[in-house]
Amino acid sequence: MAAKPIYVELDIQTDMETLWKATQTPELHQQWDLRFTEITYMPRSGDREPQRFHYRTRIGFGMDIAGTGETKAKTNLLTGERISGLKFGSPQRISLIRSGSGYWKYSPNGGSVTFATRYTYDTRFGAAGRWFDRCLFRPLFGYATAWSFDMLRIWLEKGIPPSVSIQRALMHYFSAGLLALLWVYQGLVPKLLFPGGGELAIMQAAGWFPGGEKPALALLGASEIGIGLLAAAAHRQAGVYIVQAALLLLLPAIALARSPELLQAPFNPLTLSGAMAGLCLLAFWSRRELPQAGRCLRKPRGSGKEEEPKWHPYTSGR
Incomplete structure (x- = not known):
């Protein structure tokens, strides 16, 4: 049985361009996202090419998990929504995550933007790796994602930098x-x-x-x-x-x-x-203005189905 994808959604009182810059600029992204210590974009030949990147995450004891990925963005001209598709993976043998994919979705919502992500990944180490992921790693990874989303919200709404929140x-x-x-x-x-x-x-x-x-x-x-x-x-x-x-x-x-x-x-x-x-x-x-993972939705609104948008840049073919 495939593991359930991680889903996080949060309304942020900001404008689309500010949120897009905070999430699509490596120097800003790595400040608020607990999952990454360092993100580096690689040069690309043109705007139509996916943006490739290297990432690194410190796990303590002087060890890092490093990997590569690519992202590709698309805008829905009818609704104003934006989506950033993602593929990632690590060749390191110590990395539990072998490869994965997902997206970030930005939906205008009056004076705010609904920021959502859905992603999943394949694991190493056979049945033991799948068990460890299902029981411990995936819940913690989802919690870290939600906590990071709320830290981003506090930064954009209250002006409190992520370093201060941490x-x-x-x-x-x-x-x-x-x-x-x-x-x-x-x-x-x-x-x-x-x-x-x-x-x-x-x-x-x-x-x-x-x-x-x-x-x-x-x-x-x-x-x-x-x-x-x-x-x-x-x-x-x-x-x-x-x-x-x-x-x-x-x-x-x-x-x-x-x-x-x-x-x-x-x-x-x-x-x-x-x-x-x-x-x-x-x-x-x-205690004031502390990030809280509980502020985020962990299931999509409405039907609750965790399906990728039909206009996903990696699946729509348009």
Whole structure:
């Protein structure tokens, strides 16, 4: 059974020429498309010839995947739509993708342009390669395509360069992820798994729940785990950070009011809450205008059939 083609569609509030330039100029294209590190056009003899190119993608550990391709454009004079057909492939033995094809379609839509792509490819490594592609690589490749499309939208609509979007995304996911991890750790390890390590003694010394310190500590631990999971799930929502900031101010204030000597400890509620509050502020600030793959459609509108347009430059013969 053939693998399902990757389809991504997004409305972008821009004009046709601006979008065309951002997607058809190699120096601009490689800035927003996570799938490519470098794209180089090759010389061609005339406008009727397909535009051939080399591409390269860094995969880490000092290794690159390189390949070649060609693209050919066509305009539908009746509707104003444009389509850019694509063929690509890599001769490298380490490349999962052997060869593929697809298109980019540009459809005028009032004050915006509907930008869509559909592509698929053949894989190497036999049944193992097909299984790996279907279960992991193709979903990630589709996600990267959609995320890149939204990064392009932010660039053209908001004027935020892709490099800034990538830096902001790394900052946000690191700070939000570490903040959520700290909440879960503080609830699970010192309160539920090892309460005798000091948390129980602190609660007993405070005298908040005489005789009921253990269940109270367990409830507090479960609550902190819940906050961490909620913070991870709703990391784009401003209200989540407002709640966290309030708790990070309230909890250490209560503890220190009842037991001021806690300030003498090397790792006390004030230092921990202060560090977490800093992460909270960083995640709150960096959440703005983040690219989201979920903004893109992953199936065509209407019938949902993933068929190539009849006037595709490589199949129409016109």
